[in-house]
Amino acid sequence: MYRLTVTTLVALGLVACGGAGDDEVLVSAAASLSDAFADIESAFEIINPGVDVVLNLASSSALREQILEGAPIDVFAPANASNMDQVVAGGDVLGEPELFARNLLQIAVPAGNLAGVTGLGDFADEELLIGLCAEEVPCGDLGRQALANAGVTAAIDTVEPDVRALLTKIEAGELDAGITYVTDVLAAGGTVEGIDIAEGVNVGATYPIAVLGNGPNPGAGVVFVAFVLSEQGQAILASYGFSSP
Amino acid sequence: MLGCLGLIVFIVPLIGLLSRTPWARLPELLSGDVVADALRLSLVTSLAATTIAAVLGVPLAWLLARVEFPGRSIVRGLVTLPLVLPPVVGGAALLFALGRRGVIGEPLDRATGLLLPFSTWGVVVATTFVAMPFLVITVEGALGNVDQRYEGAAATLGAGRWTILRRVTLPMIAPSLVAGLVLTWARALGEFGATITFAGNLQGRTQTLPLAVFVALESDRDTAVAVSLVMVAVSLIVLVALRDRWWKPL
Numbered sequence: 001m002y003r004l005t006v007t008t009l010v011a012l013g014l015v016a017c018g019g020a021g022d023d024e025v026l027v028s029a030a031a032s033l034s035d036a037f038a039d040i041e042s043a044f045e046i047i048n049p050g051v052d053v054v055l056n057l058a059s060s061s062a063l064r065e066q067i068l069e070g071a072p073i074d075v076f077a078p079a080n081a082s083n084m085d086q087v088v089a090g091g092d093v094l095g096e097p098e099l100f101a102r103n104l105l106q107i108a109v110p111a112g113n114l115a116g117v118t119g120l121g122d123f124a125d126e127e128l129l130i131g132l133c134a135e136e137v138p139c140g141d142l143g144r145q146a147l148a149n150a151g152v153t154a155a156i157d158t159v160e161p162d163v164r165a166l167l168t169k170i171e172a173g174e175l176d177a178g179i180t181y182v183t184d185v186l187a188a189g190g191t192v193e194g195i196d197i198a199e200g201v202n203v204g205a206t207y208p209i210a211v212l213g214n215g216p217n218p219g220a221g222v223v224f225v226a227f228v229l230s231e232q233g234q235a236i237l238a239s240y241g242f243s244s245p
Numbered sequence: 246m247l248g249c250l251g252l253i254v255f256i257v258p259l260i261g262l263l264s265r266t267p268w269a270r271l272p273e274l275l276s277g278d279v280v281a282d283a284l285r286l287s288l289v290t291s292l293a294a295t296t297i298a299a300v301l302g303v304p305l306a307w308l309l310a311r312v313e314f315p316g317r318s319i320v321r322g323l324v325t326l327p328l329v330l331p332p333v334v335g336g337a338a339l340l341f342a343l344g345r346r347g348v349i350g351e352p353l354d355r356a357t358g359l360l361l362p363f364s365t366w367g368v369v370v371a372t373t374f375v376a377m378p379f380l381v382i383t384v385e386g387a388l389g390n391v392d393q394r395y396e397g398a399a400a401t402l403g404a405g406r407w408t409i410l411r412r413v414t415l416p417m418i419a420p421s422l423v424a425g426l427v428l429t430w431a432r433a434l435g436e437f438g439a440t441i442t443f444a445g446n447l448q449g450r451t452q453t454l455p456l457a458v459f460v461a462l463e464s465d466r467d468t469a470v471a472v473s474l475v476m477v478a479v480s481l482i483v484l485v486a487l488r489d490r491w492w493k494p495l
Contacts, residue, residue: 061463129345129363131445136464157363158445159452161459169445173346174362 022052025220026072028063029055030079030207031162032103032139032180035187036240037077043236044227051220059137059162067092067212074215075224077207079103079138084208094218097210099245100228101237104204105139105146107195108170108180108188115176120147120197122177123154131158131166131178139163142203143179149201167192181205183241206245259477266474267467274471282449283457283472290368290453291433297369298377298429303422306384321385328378335375336442343370343443367444368451372433379432383425387418424487431483435476 029037034057041053056063060078067073068090076093077100078084084097109117115128123130132154133140140159147154158175160166167184169175171191185194196202209228211221227233234244267274274280308314309321327335343350343361354360361367391414399409415422437455444451446460454476461469 059463065463065466129360134446134460134463136460156447157450158447159460160446161441172340172344174340174344 022050023217023220024052024054025074025217025224026054026056026215027075027077027221027224028067028071028073029057029075029077030060030063030138031057031164032079032183032205033057033077033101033207034164036183036237036242039236039240040228040233043232044224047227048220048223051223053224057164059134061136061138062162070214072215073212074217074221075209076212077209077228079205079207080141081206081208083138084210087210087212092212092214094211094213094222097208098225098229099206100209100234101207101242102204102245103181103183103207103242105142105179105197105202106182106185107177107197108167108185108192109177109195110170110173110175111191111193113193113195114173117177117195119195120150120152120201123147124152126155128155128176129157129174130154131160131169131175132156133163133166133179134159134161137162138205139166139179139181142205145203146179146197146201149203150198181241186241207242262470262473262477265466265470267470270467271471271474274468275475277468279448279452279457279461280468280472283452283454284475286365286368286449286452287434287454290365290372291430293369294372294376294433295380295426295430297373298380298433299426302377302380302425302429303384306381306388309381310385310388324378324381326378327375328382332375332436332438333442334438336371336439339371339374339439339443362443363445363447363451365444365450368440368453371439371443372436375436375439376429376433379428380425383421383428384418387421387425388414391417427483427487431480434479 027037027041037055037057041055044053045051056066056073060080060083063073063076063078064083064086067076067087076084076087078087087093088097107117107120109115115122117128122128132143135141135144139162158169160169160178163180163184166175166178167180167188170178170180171188177195179197182194185192209225211218211225215221228237238244305324309317309324330338340347340362342348343353345351345354345360345362350361361370395417396409396413399413404412435455436453437459440451440453441456441459446452446456448457452460454472458469458472458476461472
């Protein structure tokens, strides 16, 4: 009995020590950054062994709310300035936010484009199943701006909580079209086709990134942000379709 | 001591909600059109779901309680499945079955043009799926406890099958039936995952109260809290009204 207890305690100690060696850096990033940041995480962890990047991916507005409610996050990378401004106003940001990427909107349709969507004008068609991101979410706000620029009143059938949820429904063929980012269409590969939005009408997203003070590891956060802004980080973002800031 | 801790698990979130409630602005927040639409949709769809659950669920419960057929335990397991399945998974499954490219949805759409996702009927289907098991299980349990000699006596006195059902069986299981209906309704009212996955989210068409809270949390915190409070109040009223009956049938 005594030996069993000691063995268990030693085993637990070893397990605990194994984990404690790794520094964790918690990164809250917009849903549209999912694939790019997964690559950035891998590349970063190779260069910085002993640091474990933990990605928290959701809509920028949901992430902002979490941070304002006190979530311990080291790095915040939303898809628009307004969410960053609110976090800055909350007093948690160390230093100044920096822009690290740009993105453009694109119409996403299921592979094959059975509904024959050709542009934003088709969004007014009641017969088609159209999806947008929720208004509070950057891609929803920008999407509505683009529709306003085009003078189209869209016949919306559903409003999704983040851009990846919208993309999933389009991929599945449950929606005829939606407004997502260029990078999301690229990330979906062959399951989704993209239709460009005219230059005068299209609206761009600019992504700021900043280190926050109330996370467990702001030091590693600073290193992470530097990596995202570095040549290697920017090259990874470019490979996913993001443009430079 | 542990019991008190258990109680705290339930009370603490409630206290959190009450501490954030903007009491002064409550009437103003609850009269907005987002809330009005969500409330109307929630009531209409939950009542529709409860009705369908009753119409289909009572016969199913009868089948499970009274008729010996091969595979009965499998059927009972299938009926219980929505109770343990994560609602989002349920919604995804409904989408794969009844969606536009779904196994049944695609032929249905091509033949009749009927499309359930992104429609109010889609909300009814999703909520019926998750809530009906409550009714079936409650009624099945009650039917199992009924002393069948009363029904036998009625038959000896010349009553037909329908009359026995109407005047002997149903009155005897009435308390359980009511409890089952109320639980089903409450479950349908609170459904989120299956609704947002299958029926989508659009104010006035598919955005029920839980979905409205979810969306409001990121844009209008005060409205989210106000609506949450309404839902908590409704749930508490339902549970208090059931009181003892809540425990007996289960």
